[in-house]
Amino acid sequence: MTGTPQIQERSEADADIDWYRAKPGSWLPESVLDGAPLQRMRLPDSKSQARTRLYYDALLDICQAQTESPTVAQLITNMRPEALPWLRRLKVAGIATVYSVSQFPTWQQKPVKRVFRRPGYRRVYNAFDSLVTNSEAIEAFLRSIGVTNRIEYIPNGVNLQRFHPIQSDQEQQGREALRRRFGIPLDHKVVVMVGAVMPRKGPEIALRAWRKLLHQFPNTHMLFVGPRSDIHDPKLKAFGSEITDLVEKSGATDQVHFAGIVDDVENYLRASDISLLASNREGTPNSVLEAMATGLPCLVTPYLGISEGIGQAGQHYQLVERNHEAIALALANLLQNQERRTTFGDKGRRYVAANGDQRRSLDHYTELYEDLAVHAMRRR
Numbered sequence: 001m002t003g004t005p006q007i008q009e010r011s012e013a014d015a016d017i018d019w020y021r022a023k024p025g026s027w028l029p030e031s032v033l034d035g036a037p038l039q040r041m042r043l044p045d046s047k048s049q050a051r052t053r054l055y056y057d058a059l060l061d062i063c064q065a066q067t068e069s070p071t072v073a074q075l076i077t078n079m080r081p082e083a084l085p086w087l088r089r090l091k092v093a094g095i096a097t098v099y100s101v102s103q104f105p106t107w108q109q110k111p112v113k114r115v116f117r118r119p120g121y122r123r124v125y126n127a128f129d130s131l132v133t134n135s136e137a138i139e140a141f142l143r144s145i146g147v148t149n150r151i152e153y154i155p156n157g158v159n160l161q162r163f164h165p166i167q168s169d170q171e172q173q174g175r176e177a178l179r180r181r182f183g184i185p186l187d188h189k190v191v192v193m194v195g196a197v198m199p200r201k202g203p204e205i206a207l208r209a210w211r212k213l214l215h216q217f218p219n220t221h222m223l224f225v226g227p228r229s230d231i232h233d234p235k236l237k238a239f240g241s242e243i244t245d246l247v248e249k250s251g252a253t254d255q256v257h258f259a260g261i262v263d264d265v266e267n268y269l270r271a272s273d274i275s276l277l278a279s280n281r282e283g284t285p286n287s288v289l290e291a292m293a294t295g296l297p298c299l300v301t302p303y304l305g306i307s308e309g310i311g312q313a314g315q316h317y318q319l320v321e322r323n324h325e326a327i328a329l330a331l332a333n334l335l336q337n338q339e340r341r342t343t344f345g346d347k348g349r350r351y352v353a354a355n356g357d358q359r360r361s362l363d364h365y366t367e368l369y370e371d372l373a374v375h376a377m378r379r380r
Contacts, residue, residue: 001038001039001040001041001058001059001062002038002039002040002041002077003040003041003042003043003051003054003055003058003077004019004020004028004040004041004042004043004045006045006046006047006051007045007046007232007233019040019042020042020045022042023042024042024043024044024050024054025041025042025043025054026041026042027039027040027041027042027058028040028041028042039062041054041055041058043055047080049082052080052082052083055077056083056086057086059073059086059090060086060089060090060093063090063093063095064093069093069094069095070095071094071095071096071372071373071376071377072095072096072097072098072369072372072373072376073090073095073096073097073098074098074099074100074369075097075098075099075100076099076100076102079099079101079121079124079125080124081117081120081121081123081124083124084123084124084127087124087127087128088127091127091129091379092379094376094377094379094380095376096129096130096372096373096375096376097127097128097129098128098129098130098131098132098368098369098372099125099128099131099132100131100132100133100134101125101131101132101133101138101142101283102133102134102135102138102283102284103135103138103281103282103283103305104137104138104141104281104283104304104305105121118145118146121145122145122146122147125142125145125147125149126146126147126148126149128149129149129150129372129375129376130149130150130151130152130368130372131147131149131150131151131152132151132152132153132154132365132368133151133152133153133154133283134153134154134155134156134283134284134307134309135153135283135284135305135306135307135309136153136307136308137304137305137306137307138283138305138307139151139153141305152364152368154361154364154365154368155284155307155309155355155356155361156283156284156285156286156289156309156356156361157289157356157357157358157359157360157361157362158286158289158290158293158352158356158357158358159358160293160352160353160356160357160358162266163266163269163290163293163294164266164293164294164295164349165270165294165295165349166270171267171270174267174270174271175267175270175271178267178268178271179271182221182223182257182259183254184221184257184271185219187219188219188220188221188255189217189219189220189221189273189274189335190220190221190222190223190271190272190273190274191206191210191220191221191222191223191272191273191274191275191276191331192223192224192225192268192269192272192274192275192276192291192296193206193222193223193224193225193226193275193276193277193278193287194225194226194265194268194269194275194287194290194291195225195226195277195279195285195287196226196227196228196229197224197226197227197228197229197230197243197258198229198230198236198239199236199239200279200280200281201277201278201279202278202279202280202301202322203224203243203278204239204242204243204246205278205301205322205323205324205327206222206276206278206324206327207222207243207246207247207250207256208246208324208328209324209325209327209328209331210222210250210256210328210331211246211250212324212325212328213328213331213332213335214250214251214252216332217332217335217336218252220255220331220335221255221256221257222255222256222257223257223259223268223271223272224256224257224258224259225259225260225262225265225268226259226260226261227260227261228240228243228258228260230243265290266290266294269290269291269294269296270294272296273296273341274296274297274298274299274331274334274335274341275287275288275291275292275296275297275298275299276298276299276327276331277298277299277300277301277303278301278322278327279301279303280301280303280304280322281303281304281305282303282304282305282306283305283307284307284309284310285310288300288310288317289309289310289352289356291348292310292311292316292317292345292348292349292351292352292356293348293349293352293353293356294349295345295346295348295349296345296348297317297318297334297340297341297342297343297344297345297348298316298317298318298344298348299317299318299320299327299330299331299334300313300317300318300319300320301319301320301321301322301327302319302321302322303322309356311348311351311352311355315347315351316344316347316348316351317344317348318330318334318344
């Protein structure tokens with residue numbers, strides 16, 4: 001089950017859905033995701049106790065209404081200490097709970113919040129039967145705040161049947177067709193960023209780097225694949241204006257492309273030449289692993305939570321300081337050197353093929369769920 005996103009997390013596609021006409025607390029029509037039934041509840045638009053209460057009451061209802069109640073509940077929502085009473089009720093009902101901590105929480109970066117929020121998060125994290133993280137740095141952080149229960153390190157995986165370099169005439173034609181759709185000539189170069197267009201991801205830094213490059217590499221394009229967060233979040237109005245100004249004052253507005261949400265990210269990667277991640281906070285970003293699997297050379301800025309799960313800097317990807325001048329210089333070195341692009345692309349692809357197969361991660365999750373289910377049944 002899931003709930004409607006908070007207002008700042010909505011995407012362009014959400015505007016065409018009538019979810020938000022429903023009353024908070026009401027169930028929306030059931031849908032199917034990868035063959036599994038998906039139940040969705042209309043939740044309040046902003047973070048609040050009411051939102052937490054509605055979500056966890058619904059989760060309890062679903063778990064207890066099943067003829068054969070589940071033995072494991074995997075939570076991937078943003079966790080708040082207020083959820084603690086519901087987690088205890090799930091445990092009493094004989095249901096094991098798992099929570100995935102996939103990136104550093106924002107509160108621990110601020111000294112005052114770190115002091116006041118640490119005890120609450122320590123209690124709620126310790127209420128789970130197990131935590132899962134995709135970053136050794138995040139695991140170390142959890143231990144540092146006093147988490148003592150089970151933590152499983154499970155690196156992200158990539159579907160290697162989807163994400164791979166061009167292997168057929170059909171995929172080559174797909175690359176050419178996508179470029180035609182955006183008006184990108186085949187001999188131009190494309191720098192791609194995959195993920196929401198939001199401050200944490202650093203798109204404004206990327207645009208400044210791109211603008212600095214234009215005099216030397218005038219045929220370079222920026223391609224953003226993901227929703228623009230500023231469209232629905234009033235708090236991001238200034239950020240959205242900054243993005244717009246950077247594009248409109250570049251003198252090359254037709255070389256910046258916003259694709260929005262897409263279902264075929266692999267095709268956009270195969271239509272690109274370089275991948276860039278300029279985030280300040282992540283875990284093990286799948287966008288990097290997927291780009292590497294596709295054979296793209298990857299530029300990555302240092303971020304809070306950086307993990308060995310994306311390989312070794314300088315070997316499988318390039319690590320560059322998070323400022324537009326450093327990024328522009330690194331991009332220039334790749335744009336003017338085909339051999340360098342090929343070398344990094346090949347090394348990254350081989351790394352993901354050897355270490356990042358999605359099936360390995362799924363097997364680890366399966367083993368974890370089976371083990372927790374045995375312990376949960378003993379509580380019934």
